Amino acid sequence: MTNMNMIQSLNSALDIMLDRDPDVIIFGEDVGYFGGVFRTTDGLQEKHGDHRVFDTPLSEGGIAATAFGMGLNGLRPIVEIQFADYIFPAYDQIVNEMAKIRHRSGGEFWSPVTLRTPAGGGIRGGHHHSQSPESQFTHTPGLKVVYCSTPYNAKGLLISSVESNDPVIFFEPKRCYRGPFYGDPHKVPTWSDHPEAEVPEGEYRIPLGQARMALEGSECTVISWGAMVHVCEQAIKDSGFSCDLIDLQTLVPWDKETVVGSIEKTGRCVIVHEAPKTSGFGAEMSASIQERCFYHLESPIVRVTGWDTPFPHTTEWDYMPGPTRIAAAIAQTQED
Amino acid sequence: MSSDGSKGSIRVPDAPFRPGEEASFDSWPWKPGDFSMPDPKTCEFKDTTELANGLVRVLDDDGVASGEWDPGLSAEELRNGLEHMVRLRIFDDRMMKMQRTGLLSFYMRSLGEEAVAIAQTMALQEQDWIFPTYRQPGAQFVRGRDMVSMICHCIGNEEDNIKGRQMPVHYSYREGRFISVSSPVGTQFSQAVGVALASSYKGLDEVTITWIGDGASAEGDYHYALNFASVFNAPVILNVVNNQWAISTHANFATGIGDFASRGLPYGLPSIRVDGNDFLALYSVTKWARERAASGAGATHIEVLTYRTGAHSSSDDPSRYRPGDEHTKWPGGDPVVRLKEHLINIGEWSEESHLELEEKIDSEVVEAYKEAVKFGDLANGPYPSADTIFTEVYEEVPWHLQEQHDEMMGGQS
Numbered sequence: 001m002t003n004m005n006m007i008q009s010l011n012s013a014l015d016i017m018l019d020r021d022p023d024v025i026i027f028g029e030d031v032g033y034f035g036g037v038f039r040t041t042d043g044l045q046e047k048h049g050d051h052r053v054f055d056t057p058l059s060e061g062g063i064a065a066t067a068f069g070m071g072l073n074g075l076r077p078i079v080e081i082q083f084a085d086y087i088f089p090a091y092d093q094i095v096n097e098m099a100k101i102r103h104r105s106g107g108e109f110w111s112p113v114t115l116r117t118p119a120g121g122g123i124r125g126g127h128h129h130s131q132s133p134e135s136q137f138t139h140t141p142g143l144k145v146v147y148c149s150t151p152y153n154a155k156g157l158l159i160s161s162v163e164s165n166d167p168v169i170f171f172e173p174k175r176c177y178r179g180p181f182y183g184d185p186h187k188v189p190t191w192s193d194h195p196e197a198e199v200p201e202g203e204y205r206i207p208l209g210q211a212r213m214a215l216e217g218s219e220c221t222v223i224s225w226g227a228m229v230h231v232c233e234q235a236i237k238d239s240g241f242s243c244d245l246i247d248l249q250t251l252v253p254w255d256k257e258t259v260v261g262s263i264e265k266t267g268r269c270v271i272v273h274e275a276p277k278t279s280g281f282g283a284e285m286s287a288s289i290q291e292r293c294f295y296h297l298e299s300p301i302v303r304v305t306g307w308d309t310p311f312p313h314t315t316e317w318d319y320m321p322g323p324t325r326i327a328a329a330i331a332q333t334q335e336d
Numbered sequence: 337m338s339s340d341g342s343k344g345s346i347r348v349p350d351a352p353f354r355p356g357e358e359a360s361f362d363s364w365p366w367k368p369g370d371f372s373m374p375d376p377k378t379c380e381f382k383d384t385t386e387l388a389n390g391l392v393r394v395l396d397d398d399g400v401a402s403g404e405w406d407p408g409l410s411a412e413e414l415r416n417g418l419e420h421m422v423r424l425r426i427f428d429d430r431m432m433k434m435q436r437t438g439l440l441s442f443y444m445r446s447l448g449e450e451a452v453a454i455a456q457t458m459a460l461q462e463q464d465w466i467f468p469t470y471r472q473p474g475a476q477f478v479r480g481r482d483m484v485s486m487i488c489h490c491i492g493n494e495e496d497n498i499k500g501r502q503m504p505v506h507y508s509y510r511e512g513r514f515i516s517v518s519s520p521v522g523t524q525f526s527q528a529v530g531v532a533l534a535s536s537y538k539g540l541d542e543v544t545i546t547w548i549g550d551g552a553s554a555e556g557d558y559h560y561a562l563n564f565a566s567v568f569n570a571p572v573i574l575n576v577v578n579n580q581w582a583i584s585t586h587a588n589f590a591t592g593i594g595d596f597a598s599r600g601l602p603y604g605l606p607s608i609r610v611d612g613n614d615f616l617a618l619y620s621v622t623k624w625a626r627e628r629a630a631s632g633a634g635a636t637h638i639e640v641l642t643y644r645t646g647a648h649s650s651s652d653d654p655s656r657y658r659p660g661d662e663h664t665k666w667p668g669g670d671p672v673v674r675l676k677e678h679l680i681n682i683g684e685w686s687e688e689s690h691l692e693l694e695e696k697i698d699s700e701v702v703e704a705y706k707e708a709v710k711f712g713d714l715a716n717g718p719y720p721s722a723d724t725i726f727t728e729v730y731e732e733v734p735w736h737l738q739e740q741h742d743e744m745m746g747g748q749s
Contacts, residue, residue, distance in 0.1 A: 062561075105516035256735060
């Protein structure tokens, strides 16, 4: 085991897959010679060659289409969209092509692309370096949607995503690349000494569709993903209540057993995500929990989310769910 | 100020002729033999300026072949090409009749464009990948697909290899390396570059061919494809089929410069315009582009100049937006007639043998149709079983789809 930050663990996963599978190929904007604007692919071109790790034109639609075509012809491309905010020129290729090809061709063709993209706020990125567009993809049959949160799960989930024969949209919470984020912008902790930053150097997998129980408790179930998992951890401590904290890890397909089991135990639920509230994946979770666990619920499910506005720049801390809002929501579930 | 209160104006293009007007096209200034054939392995984009602004022809208006681009095909190969074109035309007629009598939900003919996919696919090797639009189903005949299987797809019956999931003509034929057709226009163009680059990566002697319409060349995917193909030197053949019409939108709306081939030049791609109704010219240009791609010299951008004789689809009525006889004025004539006349000119065909061929294929199509409907027709089925809605969405059925499947089946899964 080695202490790694999330950049290092993702890099390790990519390195392992390049070593292990000659069909793996990595490309995207700035990922080659430079090693990526966040350094995630640092050193991989030098080690594996520029025919396997390379830069592309600034063309998200072209990157997605090229990856899709390579996948049809037997390769296993891993591509980076530099910021999730810039994924939309590729949206048609992802939604109408990658997601549909296996079904529409009667299983004759498929394309196992893994599309990595840094997402979420907390880096003063304003409208277009901060969004968390997971629900734009969870609504598309044929895609798997993954959202990592720690160095350990980032590596294990990425290896599973690359090995998946289905297309995977892999969100990386950029605020957590170099340290967990507990909701206080003035504190910048690192991953050193964090138990979830103890990462095996070799390969391991976290199965897609499996959630992580980050904390165990009895009075409330808090469900989240990405950077918000760490904010929830802080909020739970601040609230003084005993809570299960479920890090969903995979949004499609999500881990029904873990979620239902927890709600049946606690009877109370808070769902937290950075993305806007309306039609966010929290709505799907809330509806599904209501359908499955109604008679176990002791109080209304509460969502704590980003507002239904564009993501702001200097006022981002008023936009993102913080420990105060989340702790208040946990307390609200205990009132009835 | 105009009557609606606006102060300025927008220059909106128009089609050359509208219903009620007399269509008349200038005859082409280019003749067979006008252009020499550059070495495909060393040719650079700037060497193709004349080819992009001109028109490669092999057959003249009298069906006589000449010039450096004459591929020198044997009479047998020419008859084979003619037979595939006749097959496609008769097949299309039958399918259209089926659609009109409610036996298919929808149909799209290749009428007037039969040479495109057939000549170009014949010029390839069997290991090459075909990434078509809905206007290149003819490539499947060249690759040996069984007609019954094609009709079963168009019906969407229980033998449809894509299980009734897509509209008719959205074929998928892996055995023939014919990649699934997608409705959103243009997407295959950029994807084909990826298919080709995978062949490069694996070091295989494989070339990918793809097509896009004049209309869809306004989509981003067209430009992604040209740029990626150029930057990464992809072994791909990029064809813009300029058939003048995208449903009712004339090609004048797709580009402000009036032609398509030359748009490849600033991307650094050798670019050629070819008479799309001239089987020999199409074959030759494609073979040239294949040789170029296979040698490692990269992509070729081709404008296939033709005319969409039929409607866009069974849902379209072109008499609403163009003169009904416009296709009869097209300088390129009819691709089937032109190849037939050429074969007759060289003493390898006759009107009688052509009639016999048509009769033979007509009964072949009728027989195939009768065989196909044994597996179900549109009105009565049987259709693919309902549970195929849930399969192949993912490699394995995830729990939430399984739950919905069970719900649909009323708990009788």
